[in-house]
Amino acid sequence: MLAVYAKGPEFADPLSALMIGERPEPVVPDGWVRVRISAASLNRHDLWTLRGVGVHPLKFPTILGCDGAGVLDDGSEIVLYPVITSTNWCSDETLDPGYSVFSEIHQGTLADYVVAPRRNVLPRPESLSPVSAAALGTAWLTAYRMLFSKSGLQPGMTMLIQGASGGVATALIQLGRAAGMEVWVTGRTDKKRAAAEQLGAHRTFAPGEALPNRGDAVFESVGEATWAHSLESVRRGGTIVVVGMTSGNNPPANILRIFVEQIAIVGSAMGTLQDMRNLIQFVVTSGIVPKIGLTLPLREATEGFRAMWEDRTSGKVVFTR
Numbered sequence: 001m002l003a004v005y006a007k008g009p010e011f012a013d014p015l016s017a018l019m020i021g022e023r024p025e026p027v028v029p030d031g032w033v034r035v036r037i038s039a040a041s042l043n044r045h046d047l048w049t050l051r052g053v054g055v056h057p058l059k060f061p062t063i064l065g066c067d068g069a070g071v072l073d074d075g076s077e078i079v080l081y082p083v084i085t086s087t088n089w090c091s092d093e094t095l096d097p098g099y100s101v102f103s104e105i106h107q108g109t110l111a112d113y114v115v116a117p118r119r120n121v122l123p124r125p126e127s128l129s130p131v132s133a134a135a136l137g138t139a140w141l142t143a144y145r146m147l148f149s150k151s152g153l154q155p156g157m158t159m160l161i162q163g164a165s166g167g168v169a170t171a172l173i174q175l176g177r178a179a180g181m182e183v184w185v186t187g188r189t190d191k192k193r194a195a196a197e198q199l200g201a202h203r204t205f206a207p208g209e210a211l212p213n214r215g216d217a218v219f220e221s222v223g224e225a226t227w228a229h230s231l232e233s234v235r236r237g238g239t240i241v242v243v244g245m246t247s248g249n250n251p252p253a254n255i256l257r258i259f260v261e262q263i264a265i266v267g268s269a270m271g272t273l274q275d276m277r278n279l280i281q282f283v284v285t286s287g288i289v290p291k292i293g294l295t296l297p298l299r300e301a302t303e304g305f306r307a308m309w310e311d312r313t314s315g316k317v318v319f320t321r
């Protein structure tokens, strides 16, 4: 079958590890189902995998892709929940020390077929196209949990999102706006800031720019480049929800500010199966159409990866059959 895969870790030049070609069709374990992928989306996670971050070297070659929508052998249209737990784990999926997402332990979704535990396939609502549904995994699920479970925000409160154009950032803009938040966004170019405003941001700022007043919560996926600004931009007693470190992992923590201002630093990872169900329901009932900047045939996936590596994306990148 056709697949997009990583041949091995290439930290400095991840695109040189990217392969598009034939891979064996997956065998279906007991209790799992086979999904014929209709659409699958790209995440920064796929670049981390190509760079060898979070993947054991013995796992290569590995088919990339955490998210997707497709069709089961019985014809049912489904969307994938990306978090695969250990056998018999029956609590919050994200707290399972053995959890993984597609492409880590099990083969990923950027292929003609993927196999998934039966509990990981959810019905795709008719009003959600396969392309929109494929966007709703990793980035959107993470954004949903950040906003609705971790931030403590109530409608009318102010959220600052670090980054304007990424998958997590655009999901936060659309979800935050639909949930009645005052949505503020930092973006690195005029074009990215204008796109964020079009998507629903009330106000946009250049990275590091002083805000008119401090926000109730800051949404951090950028890391080193924005951390100091995040600490300055949250009000006393506010919350910074952290999910990523795209620009680096080791900013000065500024402990003094954290305790004097009583800032809650809250980590978050992916979301539960119930979060995924709630996300789908929220998107459908609020009429959100997830922002997709680029749709390409799977065979031409390299251009999507290059766009992300060169910071040229605008919302999600989705690959179709």
Ligand SMILES: NC(=O)c1ccc[n+]([C@@H]2O[C@H](COP(=O)([O-])OP(=O)(O)OC[C@H]3O[C@@H](n4cnc5c(N)ncnc54)[C@H](OP(=O)(O)O)[C@@H]3O)[C@@H](O)[C@H]2O)c1
Pocket (backbone or CB within 6 Å): 042, 043, 044, 045, 048, 138, 139, 142, 162, 163, 164, 165, 166, 167, 168, 169, 186, 187, 188, 189, 192, 207, 221, 222, 225, 226, 242, 243, 244, 245, 246, 247, 268, 269, 270, 308, 311, 313
């Ligand atoms: N914890 C979890 O479960 C989880 C789940 C999903 C994602 N993540 C992490 O979250 C991060 C974002 O993922 P994604 O899929 O949304 O990636 P993405 O689509 O590539 O988006 C990257 C974002 O980072 C911003 N950015 C990158 N470098 C920057 C810099 N030097 N200064 C300012 N902003 C910068 C970009 O802002 P501009 O718009 O200004 O370019 C853009 O919004 C990644 O680190 C990913 O690993 C974690």
